[in-house]
Amino acid sequence: MQAADVWGQRWSMNDLPMARTYMEVACRKQTLVCLAADRSTMAGLNQLIDQVGTHVAALKTHVDLIDDWTPYLWRKFCEKAKAADLLIFEDRKFADIGGISRKQMSGIYDIRSWSDLVTAHLISGPDIVDGLQAGWGDVGRQGGVLLLAQMSSRGNLLAPEYTAKVVAKGKAHDGVFGFIGNGSRPEELAQLRNQVGDGKLIWTPGVNLAVGDGEMGQRYGDPREAVLAGSDCIIVGSGIHKADDPGAQAKAYADASWQALCDRTSES
Numbered sequence: 001m002q003a004a005d006v007w008g009q010r011w012s013m014n015d016l017p018m019a020r021t022y023m024e025v026a027c028r029k030q031t032l033v034c035l036a037a038d039r040s041t042m043a044g045l046n047q048l049i050d051q052v053g054t055h056v057a058a059l060k061t062h063v064d065l066i067d068d069w070t071p072y073l074w075r076k077f078c079e080k081a082k083a084a085d086l087l088i089f090e091d092r093k094f095a096d097i098g099g100i101s102r103k104q105m106s107g108i109y110d111i112r113s114w115s116d117l118v119t120a121h122l123i124s125g126p127d128i129v130d131g132l133q134a135g136w137g138d139v140g141r142q143g144g145v146l147l148l149a150q151m152s153s154r155g156n157l158l159a160p161e162y163t164a165k166v167v168a169k170g171k172a173h174d175g176v177f178g179f180i181g182n183g184s185r186p187e188e189l190a191q192l193r194n195q196v197g198d199g200k201l202i203w204t205p206g207v208n209l210a211v212g213d214g215e216m217g218q219r220y221g222d223p224r225e226a227v228l229a230g231s232d233c234i235i236v237g238s239g240i241h242k243a244d245d246p247g248a249q250a251k252a253y254a255d256a257s258w259q260a261l262c263d264r265t266s267e268s
């Protein structure tokens with residue numbers, strides 16, 4: 001199936017190379033799932049790729065929560081992810097001024113050298129996006145920034161007025177790949193989609209086939225509803241990596257998300 005047909009306006013109105021790459025990977029593998037690979041050992045992370053690699057389009061990492069991280073083991077892990085046709089998304093949630101964010105892309109983890117995507121808050125102003133883009137540019141690579149427009153956690157401070165400002169600034173910036181929206185509240189997500197239009201992607205955490213409250217203030221909504229409300233990628237963590245059979249669960253999320261995208265396209 002051609003990506004342009006499946007994604008419709010989302011494809012035709014978005015020519016950012018990394019966004020097109022994601023849409024193509026999703027089509028090849030028939031999944032809109034990004035696995036939040038929140039395991040704390042390198043063996044656990046590598047095992048996840050083996051178990052679910054064919055059913056997910058991207059791997060979301062928190063490089064700073066791994067106990068036995070080394071540059072060598074990380075390089076091998078990234079090679080394995082690439083071989084499994086996965087985008088690598090470091091959920092670093094940068095928030096500093098532009099120049100420091102650029103430097104934070106290097107350092108011991110050297111995020112600029114292996115990440116395709118990173119998250120950032122826009123609280124410090126739009127220069128953060130230029131700083132992160134300059135970070136990738138420093139090593140001759142390209143990447144995309146996902147701005148946090150909403151969050152899934154209870155009591156978060158991203159009020160509607162703040163969301164609207166993030167969207168207005170982010171829509172106008174070529175370095176912005178898209179926005180993080182709240183997958184646990186389809187009505188909020190539909191509003192976000194209205195504000196964003198078709199020119200940028202929306203990725204959503206807070207999604208689980210078992211809807212309701214999660215640990216420590218996390219909230220969960222249904223994957224199909226999230227996609228129908230305008231999500232282009234469901235970010236799923238514990239729903240997959242804590243399952244008895246992560247591969248089977250990943251396939252269930254993949255099927256639900258892909259079917260919802262096909263239905264969304266045929267309804268539009």
Ligand code: S5P
Pocket residue numbers: 036038091119150151152153180205206207214218235236237238239
């Ligand atoms: O608002 C947010 C933004 C993010 S990126 N809420 C979130 O939960 N996340 C991330 O998504 C969080 O850091 C975690 O890695 C993942 C959700 O994991 P789960 O186990 O709750 O599905």
